[in-house]
Amino acid sequence: GAQGAPSHLPEKAKIDVKHVILVLSGKGGVGKSTVAVNLAYALSNHGFNVGLLDLDLHGPSVAKMLGIEDYKLQVIGNLIEPARITGSLSALSMAFLLPDTSTPVIWRGPMKMSVISQFLNEVNWGQLDYLVVDLPPGTGDEALTIAQLAPNVRGAVIVTTPQEVAILDSRKTIKFIEKLDLPVLGIVENMSGLICPHCKTEIDVFGKGGGEKAAKEFSVPFLGSIPLDLAMREAGDEGRPYVLRHSDSPTWKAVDSVMEEL
Ligand code: ADP
Numbered sequence: 001g002a003q004g005a006p007s008h009l010p011e012k013a014k015i016d017v018k019h020v021i022l023v024l025s026g027k028g029g030v031g032k033s034t035v036a037v038n039l040a041y042a043l044s045n046h047g048f049n050v051g052l053l054d055l056d057l058h059g060p061s062v063a064k065m066l067g068i069e070d071y072k073l074q075v076i077g078n079l080i081e082p083a084r085i086t087g088s089l090s091a092l093s094m095a096f097l098l099p100d101t102s103t104p105v106i107w108r109g110p111m112k113m114s115v116i117s118q119f120l121n122e123v124n125w126g127q128l129d130y131l132v133v134d135l136p137p138g139t140g141d142e143a144l145t146i147a148q149l150a151p152n153v154r155g156a157v158i159v160t161t162p163q164e165v166a167i168l169d170s171r172k173t174i175k176f177i178e179k180l181d182l183p184v185l186g187i188v189e190n191m192s193g194l195i196c197p198h199c200k201t202e203i204d205v206f207g208k209g210g211g212e213k214a215a216k217e218f219s220v221p222f223l224g225s226i227p228l229d230l231a232m233r234e235a236g237d238e239g240r241p242y243v244l245r246h247s248d249s250p251t252w253k254a255v256d257s258v259m260e261e262l
Contacts, residue, residue, distance in 0.1 A: 012151040013120030017051070017128040021185065022146060022156040024177070026169020028137045031190035031226070032159045033061045034236055036134035039157070041241045044089040048129035051082065053119055054093035055146070056136045057107065063093045067239025071096055079124040090126075092119055109141045116145045137169075139176040147180045155183035157223065161191045162210040170211075174218050186221035186257065187211045194228040202227070223257040 023036040033056060040052040054062035063069045066085055073096045074081040082090035094115065107115070125131070131150070135143050147153055156177045160170040170187065177184050189211030194203045205228060215222035226232070235241060 010148050013117065013149045015120045015123070015125055015128070015131065015150065017125070017131045017150075018152060019129065020131045020133065020146070020150045020153040022133050022135055022143060022153065022177075022182070023159065024135050024143065024156050024173055025137045025159045026171075026173045028058060030137075030159050030161045032056070032137065033065060033134050034232065035157065035159045035188055035190065035226075036132050037062055037065045037236075037241055040089060040091075040130070040132040043130050043132070044086060048088065049127060050089050051125050051128045051131045052085075052089065052091040052134070053131060054091065054095065054134045055112075055116065055119075055142045056134050057094050058136050061236070062091065062134050063095045065236045065239060065241065066091055068093075069095070073097065076124065078122065080118070080122055081124050092123060112141050113145045116142065117149055120146075120149055139172065143176070143180065147182060153182060155185040157185050158187045159190055160187060160211050160214065161206050162189055162204075162208050162225075163206040167210040167214050170214055171218070174214070174220065184218065184220040186223035187215045188223045189225040191228045192225035197230055221257065 021039070023032055023039065025032040033054070036052065036054075040050050044050040052062065052066075056062070063071065066083070068083045068085070068091065071083045071093075080092070082092040083096075084090050097115065133146055133150075135146070143156075156173075158170050158173050158177070160167055174184055189208075191206055192208055192211070194205045195201075196203060208225070211225065212222045
């Protein structure tokens, strides 16, 4: 900002990026990683240079969704080489630091901070237009660290499912983001209804509209809803992002709204 940062704040990391976007949810399993992966893919398909940083150690599913679980971290020169997904999309996951995907890890705050700092300072990201950060659910150290260290953090996209409990958690998440002095770019409602694969009728499994209601309540943009879709889950499990095959999908529309917010 024009006033400049107070000098006691930690120095910003070296990463060369125009827009850092956080993807957050109040709880796990709502499709946060799915949205992060598809958002990153969609942005890169729009011609931007994109990095995807997976900091969700509780469920490191980004690597699986990208089909890069077996990627081994390499260091070239003195920089970490991210996994190159396409010519304009690279990714790095905390999962790459784990001995195997079934070993649970417990890292203390300072350890996480130093890994995140490395991911922002010592990675050969190149020049990025966007860095999409998949954060663990809730209000943890990771979001705090990114907010402090990363340059040009534009705000957070909050993913929720429509039922009340999830909405309640996303209210907490919105307050958390506001406490960090970051804008909420908007809310995406995921698993909003189910299209029956046989008769194409929509069934409201978890209800509908909770995300939009929460958005109104907090005066933040509502970015769109994504229905429960078998193809989405299959794509995730197969490491082939959904947006690539379904360019008319609601995910694309949600992505377009995110870009309009920037
Ligand atoms: P989170 O990051 O919030 O823990 P994930 O993105 O890992 O959640 O999603 C959890 C599971 O639900 C994954 O198997 C994913 O493929 C699936 N999933 C997410 N969104 C949808 C959707 N709209 N339709 C069908 N499956 C989905």
